[in-house]
Amino acid sequence: MTYDISRIGIDSLNAMQQDMLEASRRHDTIVLLSPTGSGKTLAYLLPVLERIDAAVPSLQAVVLVPSRELAMQTAAVAKAICPDSRPMACYGGRPAMDEHRMMRGLQPRIVVATPGRMIDHLAKGNIQTDDVKMLVVDEFDKSLELGFLPQMEEVMAALRHVRRRILLSATDCPQIPRFVSTTDFFRLSYLVDEEQIPDRITLHTVTSPDKDKLETLGKLLCTLGNTKSLVFVGFRQSVERVQAFLTDKGFFAGMYHGGMEQRDRERSLYRFINGSCNVLVSTDLASRGLDIPGVDNVVHYHLPLDEESYIHRNGRTARWDADGDAYMLLGPTEVLPDYVRDTAVGYGIPSDCQPPSEPKWVTLYIGKGKKDKIGKGDVAGFLSKVGGLERDQIGRIDILPGWSYAAVSRAGIRLLLSRIRGQKIKGIKTVFQIAE
Numbered sequence: 001m002t003y004d005i006s007r008i009g010i011d012s013l014n015a016m017q018q019d020m021l022e023a024s025r026r027h028d029t030i031v032l033l034s035p036t037g038s039g040k041t042l043a044y045l046l047p048v049l050e051r052i053d054a055a056v057p058s059l060q061a062v063v064l065v066p067s068r069e070l071a072m073q074t075a076a077v078a079k080a081i082c083p084d085s086r087p088m089a090c091y092g093g094r095p096a097m098d099e100h101r102m103m104r105g106l107q108p109r110i111v112v113a114t115p116g117r118m119i120d121h122l123a124k125g126n127i128q129t130d131d132v133k134m135l136v137v138d139e140f141d142k143s144l145e146l147g148f149l150p151q152m153e154e155v156m157a158a159l160r161h162v163r164r165r166i167l168l169s170a171t172d173c174p175q176i177p178r179f180v181s182t183t184d185f186f187r188l189s190y191l192v193d194e195e196q197i198p199d200r201i202t203l204h205t206v207t208s209p210d211k212d213k214l215e216t217l218g219k220l221l222c223t224l225g226n227t228k229s230l231v232f233v234g235f236r237q238s239v240e241r242v243q244a245f246l247t248d249k250g251f252f253a254g255m256y257h258g259g260m261e262q263r264d265r266e267r268s269l270y271r272f273i274n275g276s277c278n279v280l281v282s283t284d285l286a287s288r289g290l291d292i293p294g295v296d297n298v299v300h301y302h303l304p305l306d307e308e309s310y311i312h313r314n315g316r317t318a319r320w321d322a323d324g325d326a327y328m329l330l331g332p333t334e335v336l337p338d339y340v341r342d343t344a345v346g347y348g349i350p351s352d353c354q355p356p357s358e359p360k361w362v363t364l365y366i367g368k369g370k371k372d373k374i375g376k377g378d379v380a381g382f383l384s385k386v387g388g389l390e391r392d393q394i395g396r397i398d399i400l401p402g403w404s405y406a407a408v409s410r411a412g413i414r415l416l417l418s419r420i421r422g423q424k425i426k427g428i429k430t431v432f433q434i435a436e
Helices: 015-024 039-052 068-081 096-106 113-124 141-143 149-158 214-225 236-248 262-274 307-314 377-386 409-421
Strands: 029-033 062-063 087-090 112-113 135-136 164-169 186-189 201-207 228-230 253-256 279-284 295-298 322-330 344-346 361-366 396-399 406-411 432-434
Touching: 015 029, 015 186, 029 039, 039 062, 039 068, 039 135, 039 164, 039 201, 062 149, 068 087, 068 112, 068 295, 087 096, 087 113, 096 113, 096 135, 096 344, 112 113, 113 149, 113 279, 135 149, 201 214, 214 228, 214 236, 214 295, 214 322, 236 253, 236 279, 236 322, 253 262, 262 279, 262 361, 262 406, 295 307, 361 409, 377 396, 377 409, 406 409, 409 432
Parallel strands: 029 164, 029 186, 062 112, 062 135, 087 112, 135 164, 201 322, 201 344, 228 279, 228 295, 253 279, 295 322
Antiparallel strands: 361 406, 361 432, 396 406
């Protein structure tokens, strides 16, 4: 099946992706070890898409991922570069019955699923496996860490016709899942032991005169202006405290942690991705399994617990070939951990700095989505024709199963809301409101 990577803004493959394509043509089982942000999703999707038979309308490939967000993002990439693959994301948090109805209408050739939801569909007979010849396990080290091994083995037992397997990890996991023989896989590693973070990332230390580093964090973010910053803290309560402080100081800051409702977490992530807020405060939950484009800065408000956390946090910036900065905030008694072997540059904060200006975008929530047959073109056309927005006043649009988000110009948001209030999109009446 043909694909077009230019649809996601990529002109050419990097060396790792090219090697994966070549290896997939020679080997049936591949274990790929490559750092966070190196383009692993595309690296395994392309070999899968090459082997999808356009003449076969049924499911041919299953991708297992550890999180709902990663399932959604992976399916979105597959759909963007190859719509004919008819990818579908399956995950917990919504009724399996709704997904089954979507399957019957879509007839996906690729399913991207969390292990538990995949087992649910298999047990109910919602998925026919006769034509499934390919299995991908993304972030298998994290899946093992989260205790998904029994579920993955159960999925494997049900996928009796699988002939090709790809396993991916951002760390050199000492344990290979038992369903992969230790003698029949090809190992492709792009991990470099002596290089913790890419040269494209500049590491800085920022000294706080107080044990409570909030004021120092605020001043640091002031100097970073309207660039996109991901702030990592160690605890859920700290996420809420830091986000509240920054908001009170005039920053447009969102938060992300495992204690939030899925919908709230999702909304916060989309606001950060589409530029409606330029700071996201998070636990290590956001350090892996998410594709957050354009992160300029990683800020370690609380120091990482170990080297692996340090590497994964930093991997959120400088993705692909971009540059990025990482800042380690050090209190009066704190020093850089021993695992930080990279050269760090001291960062001085000016005494006079102002909070950044308002982001250009604000996120509009639309109460209808994919299951209502709403697409990006429908939203863009509605905002243009009914809302009166120009093309440059409409930013990123994300269509989810039950609702949608659109980045729109902050300058015209009040007029937009007055124009679309009570209006129908694609003949359907729904709710329009600012997502905060």
